[in-house]
Amino acid sequence: MAVQTILKYPHPLLKKLARSVVRLDDEIKALLQDLLDTMEAGPGSVGVAAPQIGVGLRVCVVDVSKSRHGKDNNHGRLLMVNPEIVERSGCAVMREGCMSVPDYTGDVERATEITVRFLDGQSEEQREIQASGFEAVAIQHEMDHLDGILFLDRVVSIATGLFRRKNYR
Amino acid sequence: MHAKDTTCFAVSVVGADRPGIVAGITEVFYRLGCNIADSSCAMLAGEFAMILIVSHKKPFTKAHLLEELKPVCDRLEMTLSVRHLSSSEEQRAETAGEICQITVYGADQPGIVYRVTSALAARRINIMDLQTKLAGSEEEPVYIMLLEAALPEGIIPEEVEQLLSGLKQELQVEIGVRIITPVEL
Numbered sequence: 531m532a533v534q535t536i537l538k539y540p541h542p543l544l545k546k547l548a549r550s551v552v553r554l555d556d557e558i559k560a561l562l563q564d565l566l567d568t569m570e571a572g573p574g575s576v577g578v579a580a581p582q583i584g585v586g587l588r589v590c591v592v593d594v595s596k597s598r599h600g601k602d603n604n605h606g607r608l609l610m611v612n613p614e615i616v617e618r619s620g621c622a623v624m625r626e627g628c629m630s631v632p633d634y635t636g637d638v639e640r641a642t643e644i645t646v647r648f649l650d651g652q653s654e655e656q657r658e659i660q661a662s663g664f665e666a667v668a669i670q671h672e673m674d675h676l677d678g679i680l681f682l683d684r685v686v687s688i689a690t691g692l693f694r695r696k697n698y699r
Numbered sequence: 700m701h702a703k704d705t706t707c708f709a710v711s712v713v714g715a716d717r718p719g720i721v722a723g724i725t726e727v728f729y730r731l732g733c734n735i736a737d738s739s740c741a742m743l744a745g746e747f748a749m750i751l752i753v754s755h756k757k758p759f760t761k762a763h764l765l766e767e768l769k770p771v772c773d774r775l776e777m778t779l780s781v782r783h784l785s786s787s788e789e790q791r792a793e794t795a796g797e798i799c800q801i802t803v804y805g806a807d808q809p810g811i812v813y814r815v816t817s818a819l820a821a822r823r824i825n826i827m828d829l830q831t832k833l834a835g836s837e838e839e840p841v842y843i844m845l846l847e848a849a850l851p852e853g854i855i856p857e858e859v860e861q862l863l864s865g866l867k868q869e870l871q872v873e874i875g876v877r878i879i880t881p882v883e884l
Contacts, residue, residue: 574883599882625798625881635881664882671884681884 533571534564534583536629539680544630548579548586548676551611554654558589562609562651565591572629576600576668579675582630588612589651590672592665599664608659609651613673616658617645624667626681636685640670705754707736707784708764714777716747723771728753731767752784796850798827798880799859805872807833807840814866815844815874822862825849842872847879 537544551558561580569578569591576597579590592608594600620642627635643662646669650657661669671681712724721740728735728751738751755764761783772779803815812831819826828847835841850859860876867874 572883576882577884597882625879627881627883629883637879667882668884 532564533567536568536572536578536582537584538629539631539682541630543581543584543586544675544680545678546581546586547678548581548588550588551649554611554649554651558587558611559651561585561587561589562591562611565589566607566609569593575629576664577672578629579672581675581678588676590676591651592668592672594665594668597664600668603663604665605659605661607652608648608669610646610669610672611649611651613646613648613669613676615641615644615670615673616647619643622667624664626667626671628671628681630675631680631682634682636681638671638681638684640667640684642666644669646673703786704757705734706757706759707752707754708761709750709752709782709784710764710768711748711750711780712768712772712777713746713748714772714775716742716745717775720747720775720777721749723775724749724751724768727767727771731755731759731764733764795852796854797856797878799848799850799856800877800879801844801846801848801859801863802875802877803844803846803872804841805870807835807842808870811842811870811872812844814870815863816846818862818866819848819859822854822859823851824854824859825851 564583565578565580568583569575572578574597576594577590577592580587588611590610590613592610593606595604595606618641621639622642623637623639625635626638643660644666645658645660647656647658649655674680712720714720725735733753733755736752736754738749740747740749761781765779765781768779768781801815803811805811816826826846826848829844830846831842831844833840834843850856856876856878860874863874863876866872
């Protein structure tokens with residue numbers, strides 16, 4: 531049990547593709563515990579991915595149950611190993627901030643409903659859930675870390691989304 | 700945001716657009732060893748405007764910066780302004796309340812910006828970003844305003860909507876308010 535230091539960009543690990551977990555052994559269980567401890571220690575944090583604490587494996591934790599946006603619609607604590615999004619629909623923009631990119635926030639468009647399949651770190655079984663709203667956003671944000679993607683990679687426009695048409699045809 | 704041993708300036712440059720403005724101005728900062736901490740550029744009609752916050756290790760004076768920027772701005776026919784920032788100004792105050800995006804659009808008429816922003820100012824709602832565009836056709840111009848505002852602690856977005864609903868009626872414009880307070884992930 532330990533709160534780990536959150537790596538900050540430009541740490542190279544944050545831009546690397548994480549490896550799949552082969553077996554849910556004690557090492558992975560300890561990693562899940564570290565992720566939970568780190569998430570709970572972060573101010574208002576609703577998720578942490580393994581690359582953020584220096585481990586290049588496809589593991590992340592999400593818990594939006596204590597947050598204002600997610601408290602009425604969530605699956606509680608999610609301990610996700612090798613998560614995969616198998617279905618997504620809808621889209622909405624939220625202004626996201628990330629512990630690995632302090633001081634900045636950006637508007638990011640994400641699916642509003644997702645179906646995620648993962649090896650559950652608690653039951654140690656494959657599990658599939660339908661998440662929506664803020665929980666869906668949080669899962670997509672944490673899963674992006676497993677692919678070396680930061681919200682900065684997804685920011686649509688820093689200024690505004692409204693542009694004058696260049697020409698009319 | 701900045702180290703104690705640096706000094707900060709707000710620099711703005713405005714003039715008719717042409718190629719080479721950004722390069723011409725930033726070359727001066729690069730040559731002098733100034734950091735560009737924050738910057739924003741916009742083109743309105745054919746006018747190009749740059750506003751930058753630059754910092755430099757002390758000692759460094761406004762006079763020196765002006766002296767170096769002046770010939771470049773003269774050559775590019777741009778108006779220049781440089782303001783020294785006191786250390787308290789460099790720190791942007793954190794806001795405790797919600798951040799809102801307010802969208803206003805409707806048939807163009809005098810006073811849209813003034814009426815909306817004065818209603819907000821009366822409630823101590825601070826505007827952080829504001830952009831307006833004149834769209835539509837020449838016969839039927841449509842005014843679009845998009846602003847971001849920090850609400851004082853305790854004011855909820857519904858109150859802002861309520862606050863602006865009178866104007867919505869009176870000016871016959873659409874007004875939308877949505878929360879854009881960042882989510883921490």
